[in-house]
Amino acid sequence: MVCSVKSFGLWGIDAFEVTVETDILRGLPKVDMTGLPDSAVKESRDRVQSALVNSGFRFPERHLIINLAPGDRRKSGPVYDLPILIGILKTTSQLHADTDGFAFLGEAALDGSLRGVTGALSMALYAVQLGLKGIFLPLANAQEACAVKGIDIYPAASLREVVDHLEGKKLISPLKTLPFDSENISSAIDFANVKGQLFAKQAMEIAAAGGHNLLLIGPPGTGKSMLAKRLPTILPPMTFDEAVETTRIHSAAGLLSGGGSLISQRPFRSPHHTVSPAGLTGGGSNPLPGEISLAHNGVLFLDEFPEFSRTALETLRQPMEDGTVTISRAKSRLSYPCRMMIVAAMNPCPCGFWGHPSQPCTCAAGAPRRYLNRISGPMLDRLDLQAEVMPVDYNTLSSQQKGESSADIRKRVVAARQIQTERFKGSNTTCNAQMTSAQTAQYCKLSSDASSFLAQVFDRLGLSPRTYDRLLKVSRTIADLNSSDEITREHISLAVQYRSLDRKYFGRQEG
Numbered sequence: 001m002v003c004s005v006k007s008f009g010l011w012g013i014d015a016f017e018v019t020v021e022t023d024i025l026r027g028l029p030k031v032d033m034t035g036l037p038d039s040a041v042k043e044s045r046d047r048v049q050s051a052l053v054n055s056g057f058r059f060p061e062r063h064l065i066i067n068l069a070p071g072d073r074r075k076s077g078p079v080y081d082l083p084i085l086i087g088i089l090k091t092t093s094q095l096h097a098d099t100d101g102f103a104f105l106g107e108a109a110l111d112g113s114l115r116g117v118t119g120a121l122s123m124a125l126y127a128v129q130l131g132l133k134g135i136f137l138p139l140a141n142a143q144e145a146c147a148v149k150g151i152d153i154y155p156a157a158s159l160r161e162v163v164d165h166l167e168g169k170k171l172i173s174p175l176k177t178l179p180f181d182s183e184n185i186s187s188a189i190d191f192a193n194v195k196g197q198l199f200a201k202q203a204m205e206i207a208a209a210g211g212h213n214l215l216l217i218g219p220p221g222t223g224k225s226m227l228a229k230r231l232p233t234i235l236p237p238m239t240f241d242e243a244v245e246t247t248r249i250h251s252a253a254g255l256l257s258g259g260g261s262l263i264s265q266r267p268f269r270s271p272h273h274t275v276s277p278a279g280l281t282g283g284g285s286n287p288l289p290g291e292i293s294l295a296h297n298g299v300l301f302l303d304e305f306p307e308f309s310r311t312a313l314e315t316l317r318q319p320m321e322d323g324t325v326t327i328s329r330a331k332s333r334l335s336y337p338c339r340m341m342i343v344a345a346m347n348p349c350p351c352g353f354w355g356h357p358s359q360p361c362t363c364a365a366g367a368p369r370r371y372l373n374r375i376s377g378p379m380l381d382r383l384d385l386q387a388e389v390m391p392v393d394y395n396t397l398s399s400q401q402k403g404e405s406s407a408d409i410r411k412r413v414v415a416a417r418q419i420q421t422e423r424f425k426g427s428n429t430t431c432n433a434q435m436t437s438a439q440t441a442q443y444c445k446l447s448s449d450a451s452s453f454l455a456q457v458f459d460r461l462g463l464s465p466r467t468y469d470r471l472l473k474v475s476r477t478i479a480d481l482n483s484s485d486e487i488t489r490e491h492i493s494l495a496v497q498y499r500s501l502d503r504k505y506f507g508r509q510e511g
């Protein structure tokens with residue numbers, strides 16, 4: 001008897017329907033598998049045999065054929081173990097329950113227990129879209145699936161439990177959806193711990209308020225890493241949709257299959273500078289998301305910025321603009337979202353002390369220039385704000401006085417973001433940094449006074465034409481933080497101050 005059991009495949013973070021068909025043919029005992037299975041799927045043949053027998057069932061001593069439809073899409077991973085097992089049980093009349101309207105996913109261990117799979121959240125969401133009644137998945141995927149409404153989700157520890165439920169012997173209670181809470185942030189990391197550095201802190205507040213990228217530059221030990229780590233604590237709490245999107249990416253990357261739940265805090269990713277271009281933007285034969293996508297809706301921190309390979313940094317440029325990254329393969333292409341803020345941190349030279357107020361730089365002549373030149377002009381332009389982080393003096397460092405808390409800064413950021421949400425209603429843009437040129441033209445109109453001021457400083461500072469739009473966007477954010485409709489000369493002046501390192505460090509000036 002031919003039996004069909006529903007399951008899902010994953011392409012990027014999107015699930016697609018897979019039907020597992022099983023049938024018994026005349027002939028010598030063997031198992032054939034068709035439907036573009038990759039090697040992990042093929043290994044399923046051996047796993048399911050053990051899992052079945054060890055769960056107290058019979059493996060058919062016949063010619064068993066397993067087909068994964070549709071036949072033109074590659075199937076990968078061990079997710080089909082459970083649907084194959086259910087199919088075999090039905091084909092061999094060891095299970096008579098009706099499985100219409102239900103989907104199954106899970107890897108089987110040899111003893112019949114179920115292991116978590118990647119992409120379960122996307123699959124469960126897609127099952128709702130298809131109008132299915134329920135989905136059976138391994139216990140290890142239960143936490144992430146808690147977010148899904150509109151379908152019964154049955155987490156099971158083993159094949160036995162699934163069968164017992166289907167036969168009505170022992171019912172699994174469906175998962176309850178958990179209330180979503182993204183407001184609570186851990187208090188261990190807080191801006192209050194950072195002494196002084198008011199200029200850099202303000203840069204971070206502006207960056208957070210408008211979703212802008214940021215460069216921190218200064219000698220070692222001045223608190224650059226400390227500052228960067230605190231950025232997520234002042235970003236607005238994640239919305240439910242953002243949390244689901246980010247979790248789907250982490251789920252597809254297999255970072256949740258150990259039992260992780262919905263990610264409700266903005267991610268902070270800080271890949272080491274030896275990361276490969278594929279590690280950063282995603283890749284592999286069955287392309288997995290890279291660091292920029294794992295940082296989706298959060299922060300990508302690139303510490304020791306000039307130490308990253310030039311190719312790795314250059315592959316970042318397009319995704320930074322688009323908010324999605326496309327990975328091309330010979331026969332296919334795949335996209336992952338990657339809307340994130342970049343915080344880059346660097347020393348100004350190999351020894352780190354170029355420009356330090358008291359410590360001399362010990363680099364060879366020309367070394368600082370070469371070091372800074374590792375950052376290409378187009379990349380530098382994309383880092384909207386730059387802040388110099390110089391050592392704080394002893395009195396500031398030793399004072400007992402706490403700085404402003406993350407929670408207080410966050411209130412101002414949230415207020416500025418609310419203005420932006422209102423402004424961009426109905427478009428894909430969520431914050432000022434993402435404005436299209438048309439939106440920039442519409443929302444960043446300058447008074448004649450502000451406009452002539454900008455014209456003056458632009459030439460004087462030798463700013464690149466690419467930075468013009470970005471300067472306007474940052475000015476818009478500064479105006480929003482001050483609840484001002486109009487962008488004034490003061491707002492522009494502050495935005496320009498955060499571009500002044502073009503001249504000091506990167507030699508961008510006339511002559």
Ligand SMILES: Nc1ncnc2c1ncn2[C@@H]1O[C@H](COP(=O)(O)OP(=O)(O)O)[C@@H](O)[C@H]1O
Pocket residue numbers: 193194195196197219220221222223224225226227392397
């Ligand atoms: N402004 C500051 N306030 C409080 N502690 C600081 C400050 N700057 C540096 N520190 C201390 O110095 C350590 C090193 O700072 P770090 O952020 O790693 O510097 P960088 O990344 O610039 O090399 C921090 O862990 C912290 O203990």
Ligand SMILES: [Mg+2]
Pocket residue numbers: 221224225226303345
């Ligand atoms: Mg550091």
